[in-house]
Amino acid sequence: MAAPEIIARRSGGLLLSLLLIFIAGINFSFLFSVNKxxxxxxxxxxxxxxxxALGAGLVLLxxxxxxxxxxxxDWPHLKAYGVAAVLGFAFPFALLAFVAPKLPSGVAVLLIIxxxxxxxxxxxxxxLERFHLMSVGxxxxxxxxxxFIVVPSGSxxxxxxxxxxxxxxxAPISFAGLNVxxxxxxxxxxxxxxxxxxxxxxxxxxxxxxxxxxxxxxxxPGPVLxxxxxxxxxxxxxxxxxxxxxxxxxxxxxxxxSMINVVGxxxxxxxxxxxxxxxxxxxxxxxxxxxxxxxxLILLRPILAARADTGK
Numbered sequence: 001m002a003a004p005e006i007i008a009r010r011s012g013g014l015l016l017s018l019l020l021i022f023i024a025g026i027n028f029s030f031l032f033s034v035n036k037x038x039x040x041x042x043x044x045x046x047x048x049x050x051x052x053a054l055g056a057g058l059v060l061l062x063x064x065x066x067x068x069x070x071x072x073x074d075w076p077h078l079k080a081y082g083v084a085a086v087l088g089f090a091f092p093f094a095l096l097a098f099v100a101p102k103l104p105s106g107v108a109v110l111l112i113i114x115x116x117x118x119x120x121x122x123x124x125x126x127x128l129e130r131f132h133l134m135s136v137g138x139x140x141x142x143x144x145x146x147x148f149i150v151v152p153s154g155s156x157x158x159x160x161x162x163x164x165x166x167x168x169x170x171a172p173i174s175f176a177g178l179n180v181x182x183x184x185x186x187x188x189x190x191x192x193x194x195x196x197x198x199x200x201x202x203x204x205x206x207x208x209x210x211x212x213x214x215x216x217x218x219x220x221p222g223p224v225l226x227x228x229x230x231x232x233x234x235x236x237x238x239x240x241x242x243x244x245x246x247x248x249x250x251x252x253x254x255x256x257x258s259m260i261n262v263v264g265x266x267x268x269x270x271x272x273x274x275x276x277x278x279x280x281x282x283x284x285x286x287x288x289x290x291x292x293x294x295x296x297l298i299l300l301r302p303i304l305a306a307r308a309d310t311g312k
Contacts, residue, residue, distance in 0.1 A: 017252050024244040025263020027237055032268045033275050034233045035100040041227030044216030045097035050207040051218065051231055053089060056238035057200030064197050071198040072190065080187050081198035082206075088178035088245075089203035092171040094210075102164040104272065111168055113265040113291045116258040117142040118176035123255050126180050134297050141294030145287040175261070179254035182246070192246035199242055262292075 038048050064070050071077065117138060123129035186195070211217065249257045269288070 017248065017256070020244060020248050020251070021257065021259050022263055024241065024248060025260040026267050027240045027244070028260060028264040029267025029271060031234065031237050031241075032096070032100070032264075033271045034230045034237065035097050036272075037275075038227055038230035038234070039097065039101040041230060043227045043231065044211070044214075044218055045094055045100075046207055046211040046214055046216040047218035048231060048234070049090070049094045049097055050204055050211050052234035052238055053200050053207060054204040055231075055235035056242070057197055057204060059235070059239050060193065060197045060200065060243070064193050067193065069191050069194050071194040071201075072187075077187050077190065077198065078202075080185060080190075080195070081202040083181055083185075084178055084195075084199045085202035085206055087174050087181060089199060090206040092174040093203075094207065095168065095171050095174075099164050099168045103161055103168065111165065112172055112175070112261045112268070113145075113288070114142050114169070115172040115175045115179075115261040116255070117294060118173055119179045119254055119258040122176050122180045126184060128180065128183060128253070129255060134300065138294040138297035141290045141297065145290035145294065172261070176258070179249065179258050182249050183254040186246075186250070192243045192250065195246045196242035200238065 035048075039045065061070075071081070120129055120135055120138075124131055129135075245257070245260075248260070251257075265288075
């Protein structure tokens, strides 16, 4: 279904959808600072992501059991949990935790703003969205924003950070793949809570052999209080994140739901300045402005189209 049709069909509930997107985005924005605290405390990144996936999954499992809403165990559901776990959790979150100590927190969060643009591109390929020049212009501005971070020598604190930033770009690509996959292949008549439990446990199962193979064992609670607090914070963030994610994508579709990342970027930059006293170069702010302008173009087109359809 194209984005204008989604907006028109959901017009009565648009305010609630935007409120849920805002809440989910603010919740997501804390994860980048928590990742940095965990990395600086010395938590191995595979173990860190494994433990907060398992911890959040266990809490939601108790809630699901109390509501008699346990995840179903059959091939369609196991496939949905597994693919979503790879695209939306095990790979991108481990990657973000891995690059967290190598990039300023505000820069790491900035690249996530590309998720809506990549989601739009994947949605076109999946025929969930239509091709429009205004939206393509938005994609071009988003790419230009990335170039302003990677190319200028004064944009990042260290010249060696450009490679880490490019590696971190795989995270928004993976998130965008998750968004479109869930819209296309969500198992029918399955609740958001049950799907959240499924993706968290599937992610923990995927990360367990990686943690063991790399020797990144960590016993919780550990010797460093900051690391344990960061891990506990990540558990709380994920308890809220995944039920909200599945609920929102069901209401709005992949593209509009991806606006969570915009709220997350703004919040993440604020938290990086508050918690780590980070200050960014003019190139970083210009890159952020270009990305936001690109996103504005991508968003403006379906809104104008929806109004035009309403006026007919």
